[in-house]
Amino acid sequence: MYFGDVFTPFNFMLLLVGTIGGLILGATPGLSPTMAVALLIPFTFKLEPAQGLILLGAAYTSTVAGGAVSAILLKIPGAPANIATTLDGHTMAKNGQGAKALQLSFLSSAVGGVFGVLLLIFLTPMLAQWALAFGPSELFWLAILGVTVIGSLDSSSVVKGLLSGCIGLWLATIGFDDIMGAQRFIFHPSIAGGINVIPALIGLFAIPQVITMFAKGRRKLEAEVIKVEKHPIKDAFTEVFRRSRALTIGTLTGSIIGLIPGVGGQIAGLVAYDQSKKLSPERDKFGTGHSEGVIAAESANNAMVGPSLVPLLTLSIPGSPTAAVLLGGLLIHGIFPGSDLFDNHPDVAWTFINSMLIGQILMCVFGLYVAGLAARVAQVPNAVMAAVVLGLAVFGSYSVQNSMGDVYIMMALGTGMFALERFGFSAAPLVLGLILGPIAEANFIQGSMIANATSSVGHYFFTGTLNLVLISIVIASVGYSVWMELRSKRYTTKEDVIAQEETAT
Amino acid sequence: MNGLPRTQHIMASGVVAAIGVWVAYISYTQQPEGAFLFPRIISTVFACLAIWTFGKAILGKTKVGNGLSFEATRNILPGLVVAFVFVFWAAKSLGFYTASTIVFFILLSLYDPAPHNQPKTWIKRGIISIGFLAVMYSLFALLLNVFTPKEILF
Numbered sequence: 001m002y003f004g005d006v007f008t009p010f011n012f013m014l015l016l017v018g019t020i021g022g023l024i025l026g027a028t029p030g031l032s033p034t035m036a037v038a039l040l041i042p043f044t045f046k047l048e049p050a051q052g053l054i055l056l057g058a059a060y061t062s063t064v065a066g067g068a069v070s071a072i073l074l075k076i077p078g079a080p081a082n083i084a085t086t087l088d089g090h091t092m093a094k095n096g097q098g099a100k101a102l103q104l105s106f107l108s109s110a111v112g113g114v115f116g117v118l119l120l121i122f123l124t125p126m127l128a129q130w131a132l133a134f135g136p137s138e139l140f141w142l143a144i145l146g147v148t149v150i151g152s153l154d155s156s157s158v159v160k161g162l163l164s165g166c167i168g169l170w171l172a173t174i175g176f177d178d179i180m181g182a183q184r185f186i187f188h189p190s191i192a193g194g195i196n197v198i199p200a201l202i203g204l205f206a207i208p209q210v211i212t213m214f215a216k217g218r219r220k221l222e223a224e225v226i227k228v229e230k231h232p233i234k235d236a237f238t239e240v241f242r243r244s245r246a247l248t249i250g251t252l253t254g255s256i257i258g259l260i261p262g263v264g265g266q267i268a269g270l271v272a273y274d275q276s277k278k279l280s281p282e283r284d285k286f287g288t289g290h291s292e293g294v295i296a297a298e299s300a301n302n303a304m305v306g307p308s309l310v311p312l313l314t315l316s317i318p319g320s321p322t323a324a325v326l327l328g329g330l331l332i333h334g335i336f337p338g339s340d341l342f343d344n345h346p347d348v349a350w351t352f353i354n355s356m357l358i359g360q361i362l363m364c365v366f367g368l369y370v371a372g373l374a375a376r377v378a379q380v381p382n383a384v385m386a387a388v389v390l391g392l393a394v395f396g397s398y399s400v401q402n403s404m405g406d407v408y409i410m411m412a413l414g415t416g417m418f419a420l421e422r423f424g425f426s427a428a429p430l431v432l433g434l435i436l437g438p439i440a441e442a443n444f445i446q447g448s449m450i451a452n453a454t455s456s457v458g459h460y461f462f463t464g465t466l467n468l469v470l471i472s473i474v475i476a477s478v479g480y481s482v483w484m485e486l487r488s489k490r491y492t493t494k495e496d497v498i499a500q501e502e503t504a505t
Numbered sequence: 506m507n508g509l510p511r512t513q514h515i516m517a518s519g520v521v522a523a524i525g526v527w528v529a530y531i532s533y534t535q536q537p538e539g540a541f542l543f544p545r546i547i548s549t550v551f552a553c554l555a556i557w558t559f560g561k562a563i564l565g566k567t568k569v570g571n572g573l574s575f576e577a578t579r580n581i582l583p584g585l586v587v588a589f590v591f592v593f594w595a596a597k598s599l600g601f602y603t604a605s606t607i608v609f610f611i612l613l614s615l616y617d618p619a620p621h622n623q624p625k626t627w628i629k630r631g632i633i634s635i636g637f638l639a640v641m642y643s644l645f646a647l648l649l650n651v652f653t654p655k656e657i658l659f
Binding site: 042043045046157159160162163166167169170173177179180182184185210211213214215216217218219381382383384386387388390391394395398399402404407408410411415419420422423424425440441444445448 | 524541617645
């Protein structure tokens with residue numbers, strides 16, 4: 001369905017640009033997939049919705065895979081999703097198997113990625129129809145679920161994660177109230193119209209990274225690109241399918257983890273690596289440059305890409321920061337995900353999904369050729385990268401409404417987020433709060449009106465199977481995270497990675 | 506947790522707690538009541554969590570967040586000042602492309618590890634900055650044809 005639309009010359013060119021650009025951006029340490037997609041949104045304003053999504057989807061897919069290049073050749077993961085790849089990939093490169101590690105990485109990424117997108121293709125239409133059963137109370141709880149799950153699972157501290165979510169929800173209420181037109185929390189004229197999501201996203205993801213680059217000072221990048229010898233691609237194909245256990249574990253783990261809102265690619269990679277190690281008869285070889293380690297980690301982090309979009313495309317609930325950015329990309333074109341997307345804009349939905357499938361294959365083909373260039377780009381000095389990102393952030397936030405007010409908001413939020421991140425707060429729940437806040441509020445008000453006319457607010461929001469299931473998931477995710485925090489057995493989060501990097505330097 | 510991060514944690518969580526309490530106060534005192542119904546719910550949770558975090562910081566029980574070291578602050582400040590001048594004044598007053606190029610050159614000079622006392626370094630920085638201007642202008646003005654802040658220059 002709408003498969004041919006991907007292959008129109010302009011759409012295919014966008015797919016190529018997104019894929020190759022994403023591979024290069026992904027290899028650049030500090031440019032996460034979320035930030036890359038956020039900075040690309042302004043470039044989609046003049047495109048048709050499907051074309052814009054093709055560009056963003058291709059960039060998302062290939063930045064995750066591109067991160068493996070710097071992980072393997074520089075021992076610096078391009079994104080948190082590639083942390084597990086570093087463990088065996090870099091050792092392979094040091095042992096003179098850099099080309100093989102890169103080939104295994106892209107091939108297993110493609111296998112995992114294609115499986116993940118197929119899952120997206122089969123699950124999304126089914127769930128989108130099921131979403132029609134959701135009334136205001138269920139949608140309210142779903143929005144709250146999105147914020148609490150990501151707040152509790154994606155942060156080093158549950159309380160600070162939830163607090164970040166609350167800050168996001170509060171920011172979403174700034175401006176004029178939709179129903180009564182009352183002014184709320186307008187303490188500066190530039191926020192009278194509320195906080196525009198796109199400048200906020202750019203600021204929250206790009207500016208902290210720019211300031212982090214400043215924090216490194218005039219330090220020279222010590223890592224050197226390891227030279228790679230030629231390696232026959234046929235042998236890499238054989239190796240990937242010979243290691244089918246690692247490939248299967250990685251693909252399935254990534255797909256399942258991708259479906260859970262709030263759980264990112266770094267967790268998919270690390271869990272898949274860990275499981276492959278436990279189930280492998282050659283577990284002693286893990287960490288010494290074993291191909292299974294690379295295959296498991298890379299198939300997992302790309303397999304999660306497709307399923308991570310299922311909650312967004314079916315229920316309008318972005319399950320990850322990158323999905324939140326993609327939601328912003330949809331909303332600026334006046335398209336709402338869910339059944340509306342599939343019923344009223346099937347061309348947009350299916351062209352986007354199909355392009356992600358083709359993008360996985362293009363990413364594999366071009367990844368092998370672009371790897372050398374990407375590794376060189378990854379060595380671009382911090383100063384250049386910081387200035388480029390700052391310029392793009394200003395341009396991106398200005399171009400939304402041609403307003404300097406948006407630029408000021410972007411900078412203020414970004415600087416504030418940098419400060420908050422230094423004290424254990426997290427951007428992801430804040431962003432989800434900002435995006436889901438209006439959805440939660442609109443459904444809360446609508447639900448309250450229905451409740452006042454029929455029963456009581458408590459009865460309306462706290463009874464019914466779906467409501468109870470959603471409330472249970474909210475409680476379970478928070479409870480699980482608290483329990484894990486008390487046992488000090490939390491998985492690696494972005495803050496942990498920053499802390500490890502600081503300890504290492 | 507040593508002294509500096511603890512003090513910083515108290516200050517940071519104190520600011521967040523103050524904002525939380527202010528948001529809750531506004532939510533419960535402003536009219537019309539209906540417009541502040543949802544903010545009341547979230548501000549209550551916001552204020553409670555923020556006060557909890559502040560209390561933990563005072564007791565020195567904060568477990569996450571490394572704060573800002575003196576060295577990091579010293580490195581950040583010049584770049585941040587330049588970024589603020591760019592965003593809040595230069596981009597609008599001088600024009601986006603002019604301001605971006607000047608800021609690019611200044612940031613490169615501030616953070617580039619190459620030695621400052623060699624003419625070659627400055628020539629390289631100048632060429633990179635002009636290249637940056639050329640790429641930005643070609644991309645935004647010529648290819649995408651989008652609006653950028655314009656004032657006395659371009």
